[in-house]
Amino acid sequence: MTTEELRYLQRLAELYPTIGKASTEIINLQSILNLPKGTEHFLSDIHGEYQAFSHVLRNGSGAVRKKVDDVFGHTLSNQDKRSLATLIYYPKEKIELVKKQEEDMENWYKITLYRLIEVCKTTASKYTRSKVRKALPADYAYVIEELITEKAEVLDKEAYYDAIVETIIQIGRAENFIIALCELIQRLVVDHLHILGDIYDRGPGPHFIMDRLMSYHSLDIQWGNHDVVWMGAAAGQQACIATVIRNSVRYGNLDILEDGYGINMMPLAAFAMEAYRDDPCIAFSGISSPSNYNAMEKEYSRKMHKAIAVIQFKLEGQLIMNHPDFDMEDRLLLHRIHPEKGTITLPDGKEYPLLDNCFPTVDWTHPYQLTKEEQTVMERLTSGFVNCAKLQQHMRFLLDKGGLYRVYNGNLLFHGSIPLNEDGSFKKVQIYGNIYKGKALYDTLESYARRAFYELDDKELEKSRDILWYIWAAPNSPLFGKDKMTTFERYYIEDPGTHQENKNAYYRLLENEKVVDHILEEFGLDGAEGRIINGHVPVHQLEGENPVKCGGKVIVIDGGFSKAYRKITGIAGYTLIYNSYGLALTAHEPFTSAEDAVIREQDIVSNRVAVHYTSRRRLVGDTDNGKALKERISELKWLLEAYRRGIIKEKK
Structure with a gap:
């Protein structure tokens, strides 16, 4: 063992000072590796359209509605599932609307709480209890954890959960609790968000x-x-x-x-x-x-x-x-x-x-x-x-x-x-x-x-x-990608031919698999498995353009969040979801207002298309984070060996 290796193990030993603690961490990390990978959400070219962006963030590009469908299947009507999904997106606004329409609010609270608890259980099931605990709202963390955790020692589970729910309603905290559960579901449905550029300009927010x-x-x-x-x-x-x-x-x-x-x-x-x-x-x-x-x-x-x-x-x-x-x-x-x-x-x-x-x-x-x-x-x-x-x-x-x-x-x-x-x-x-x-x-x-x-x-x-x-x-800028920016010509010259901005060869070669593989390899990815995901140039769906190119190796997700582009794209934006089952691309309808979403229960997910489904469900161990966890496990096993050989002394 080199001096540098010994020094590193000694620093690691400060975090895990005993064989027991190092062993426990190995077990914890190994269990995480076998969980389903978290859902990634990709958005691009938002261009200041805050209302539409906020809604897509709330509904996870359909991920929330899918969870509702997974939990309730045919046991709830489509109308009830739509209402529940809308509540999860806009809990405060939806509750205010329901209070004006519902005569028996206590019964509505009880039904709604049970439904949200079930959605929460399913949503939280792909994460460790520690990760879920960190996501819980501070005011209700203990109670929510009790409700979404199966307790083997409780014989009459129904009575146990009934008592908690009844107490929540009786002390007047049902609305706050419903809001907390809805926000938790939004938080857990998407594990990580990718914004692929152009937050600014055009839109007002x-x-x-x-x-x-x-x-x-x-x-x-x-x-x-x-x-x-x-x-x-x-x-x-x-x-x-x-x-x-x-x-x-x-x-x-x-x-x-x-x-x-x-x-x-x-x-x-x-x-x-x-x-x-x-x-x-x-x-x-x-x-x-x-x-x-x-x-x-x-x-x-x-x-x-x-x-x-x-x-x-x-x-x-x-x-x-x-x-x-x-x-x-x-x-x-x-x-x-x-x-x-x-x-x-x-x-x-x-x-x-x-x-x-x-x-x-x-x-x-x-x-x-x-x-x-x-x-x-x-x-x-x-x-x-x-x-x-x-x-x-x-x-x-x-x-x-x-x-x-x-x-x-x-x-x-x-x-x-x-x-x-x-x-x-x-x-x-x-x-x-x-x-x-x-x-x-x-x-x-x-x-x-x-x-x-x-x-x-x-x-x-x-x-x-x-x-x-x-x-x-600049024409050679990777973020501009055109031969010139014709701002002056568009103001001062009528001839549309002078307004032309010619795209870089990249956009003409996106269907060339050899070129795409070369790009992926340049950035350290396997050409056979990797993908390019980018935005910037709106996909002209009205003209039949497909956002999925080169057999799925390139996905362009600028579909026109900006209102200025909708006449040429025909939609109001693409978003991409990458979960443990694969990649799915969603095309969105124009978003009107949060009021319409609450009152008319209008969602803006219009069409969801599978880009790639995996032959087996991807786990955390298959991700970049999984690679890092595996390296950590290897280092901890090395530390255990050092403890057992007496190279490093335990600090009990």
Whole structure:
């Protein structure tokens, strides 16, 4: 035994100081290995749609209803099972509704408690008692444990449980207890949550989503390009700040910044009304301005929209010129404008008329330079983002729980793509003078993203912050995955051909098994068993596109949570469930409101399709956690041998 090995065993002995304790832990860990693997829940491209996200989280993409069906089968009507499932999703709201309709509430309490207890028993059965105990609500932990645990020593079990339930009702705690049981079922139905990017932008509630995720029991997050641009804004990168504000104005979501994060938009509003006071800014009407905006508010919105867009184009131009290795010279467009003609010549050499030729803040001799007033606006906005405690808290959570990719239980999870050449080989990408590809590109970009918040050297800090914008918009970014971002063209040029954004070869090669296997092997997975799960590009179900590709080796789960995408997807999002029996993909109907879900008992699970079922039920021992537990068992057996040979002395 080496000195290092002995030192490690001595440290392990501090945790398990006797043969008895080490042996007990081996037995405990071995029992865990033989339990069914926990259910994993995958969501992607939520885009601020908090209400729909909250509902899918509550129902576990149908996992809760399946548990209800498993427990009651044909012993309850479909209506009763639907009512019970709705109660589990929205216990407080459902109880209030029932109280208005039910005459004998005591009887309803009793029936409901027994039904919830049965669902709880089944849901908890795949976990150790210790894990269930940790999930129990503190106020009712002892009582719930008594109700869901089989007690062999109790001869008259029915009378025993009746007495507990009757007491709960008599002391007026039935409603609180029902709520506690419902929340426990929600907690136990999903063991681990994967968010595959794009929490932010488009929808009105990303800050509420972040609050909810911060209280979730177990999760990881793969950053999306829309999350990274918010990270850049929080880090003080001004092109990212301008982009975040422009997106918020465009989708009518300035409330997120002003009310959600307390960032003052008045400096921008005052500047926009002055600089563009004679400009109707018609091309900047936005695509989803709140319907309750009056004429003046709409005018403010248009002018702010144009003001921040022009600032964004200038700041992006500065970045591109400062970093020629970003290879984005074709996005330098302001100097290509012919103001006297009202046209622009794009890099392809073609000249197009502009829909808007009013540029009062552009100096045509230095088109990418901010005016003094624009600089002042950006300084104040930057201060607002950098000093917003709640935004910083949310971004640090993304850093703590997130990354650009993750390998988990045989699946490779990421938001966007792997930059590929047309022949399927990994594309070589230059980052600050060095060449990276495949996994190394992901690792390098993630390292820079983290340094944007922690780097102490000013020069390296600026480079790291600029990389966050690169990840958002660059053609070689794995999170963007297109040849260019045509924001300018969509505002200023009518010809739809100029709006085209061509996808990376990755998206054309997803049905090529050799390419997919090569990607999986690059990230340490077996090409025969592994899978890629990602989002980013909506699946066009209306056009017959299948989210399951390459014989099930690739699953794309962006189905249009965002309302802006539903016209092209035909649904309101995909989610994926991976339990001990296999993988199942769920397509969701549009979510209307929590009120409809409670009153009409409407769920939004529309269609569940098996992607892959295992020949035998997968156990904890088959998972990544199982591998770690097996290693621990091996180490503990080694410790036992050291105790028995007298190499290490027990501490009784």
